[in-house]
Amino acid sequence: MPRFRFIPKPQSAAPMKPFASAGEAWFWFARTAKARRDGARFEGGPGSWQRPCDPDDIQRALIALYRQGAVGAIHVATLARFGAAERAPDIRCEEEIAFVAPWDEALDRLATPLKAKGIVA
Numbered sequence: 566m567p568r569f570r571f572i573p574k575p576q577s578a579a580p581m582k583p584f585a586s587a588g589e590a591w592f593w594f595a596r597t598a599k600a601r602r603d604g605a606r607f608e609g610g611p612g613s614w615q616r617p618c619d620p621d622d623i624q625r626a627l628i629a630l631y632r633q634g635a636v637g638a639i640h641v642a643t644l645a646r647f648g649a650a651e652r653a654p655d656i657r658c659e660e661e662i663a664f665v666a667p668w669d670e671a672l673d674r675l676a677t678p679l680k681a682k683g684i685v686a
Contacts (some may be wrong), residue, residue: 581617583686587676588653590685594623595648618684626678640671 584590597620627644630636643664647654654664679685 581615583617583684584679585686587672587679587685590623590679591644591648591672591675592651594620595645595651598624599649616684618682622682622684623675623679626682626684627675629678630674635674636671639667640674643667644671 627641631641647668654661654668656662656665676685
């Protein structure tokens with residue numbers, strides 16, 4: 566039987582910098598998801614600071630909220646739509662007024678588990 570070796574990932578010497586808000590964390594996740602789809606690979610490299618999580622941690626938090634019923638399909642669709650656009654819904658645009666409330670609700674609910682994990686300050 567093979568013996569598995571568990572080796573911790575090396576941590577960068579750069580200080581951790583949590584996100585200022587759930588919205589900032591969501592846009593970061595959306596950019597990294599798009600980069601992954603385009604074929605990018607992420608590895609810890611030198612930088613002035615590092616993030617306190619992997620992009621998958623934010624996705625897992627949203628999936629958990631969806632499974633608990635805290636957010637619905639409209640919330641997830643709104644986050645996906647405007648995350649891909651890299652902007653929040655604009656209340657001045659008549660077509661986007663209906664998305665403002667689900668956007669705010671989703672980010673408000675997403676902020677709780679992200680704060681608990683130290684991802685959002």
